[in-house]
Amino acid sequence: MRVFIDCDPGIDDALALAYLTAQPEVELVGVGTVFGNNAVDTTTDNALRLLELYGAPEVPVARGAGRPLVQEPSLAESVHGANGLGDVVLPAPKGSPVEESAAELLVRLARANPGEIDLLAVGPLTNIALALGLEPELPRLLRRVVVMGGAVQEPGNVTPWAEANTSNDPEAAERVFAAGFDLTLVALDVTMKAVMPGSWLDALRGAAGERAQRTADFLDFYFGWYSSVFGVRQSAMHDPLAAGILVDPELVTRSVERPIRVELKGEYTRGLTIADLRPFSKPGDEDRPCVTLVQDADATTFLERMADALR
16 A cells, blocks of 8 residues: 655644554655644654654655645644644654655656555645646546545534634635545544543553654643543544544445535635535535545544554
8 A cells, every 4th residue: 555645743643644654554655744733844844753753764755835725824733732743842854855845746656656546635635736736637646535624514623614624725625525536534523533532642651662652742732632622631533543544444434425515605614514414415416526424433443553553
């Protein structure tokens, strides 16, 4: 399985990278970075540091978009810390980003390996929209795409309706969902149910090795923020769950095939992710390709595998 990840590290992005680099069947062929959880210079630097922490310093990292297609960026330092990694300082990276942009690297790899590369997108979808502008055939060049983003039946996490990745660049998300990728959407609908309890983090603290201990340090900050959301010591697992589903689609226990749209004009609902889930609606009713919308996943198995990846 050859995987390109587009991300905005970010604590949960760090766990997604940890998950992918621990899978023997996964070849990580590239990392694209984007603004989101922090500014793109910071997310790029974090990607380099994390790949060295997780034993994959040879993977090329390409700096991507520093702002959305239309609006101003909105960063998430309160959730991920001033440096994006819970204020945990990792050693300065030995490597540097490649000269290509994230969109250019993705397009070059897809053209050179048609039908072989899976894309995991766990940040704002700006780089993917830009890649579509460079290569309109990208949906046929990539094998499949898994996106962490959106909130269809669950409330949003940056507005009452909108999830952070989609809200940060609604125009890009709308372009990607309409493009015709073989796309699975892992939205807040399922990630807010895949919670990591405090006992899981306590067990991780008992594991040996830099990989486990530094990740536990990141998670201390993340748990602090999410404890105010849930009222108990636990944390949602957004991006790593999407990584788990990319590697093993059988983690999905319930899903539907529906066209997905993003609201671009609403005064209060901009960034809302829309799917027609009425029981009498048919997937072919709309002039738009369908997306697989994940509705439930086996969180228990995923958390076991996440623990294995960090140990």
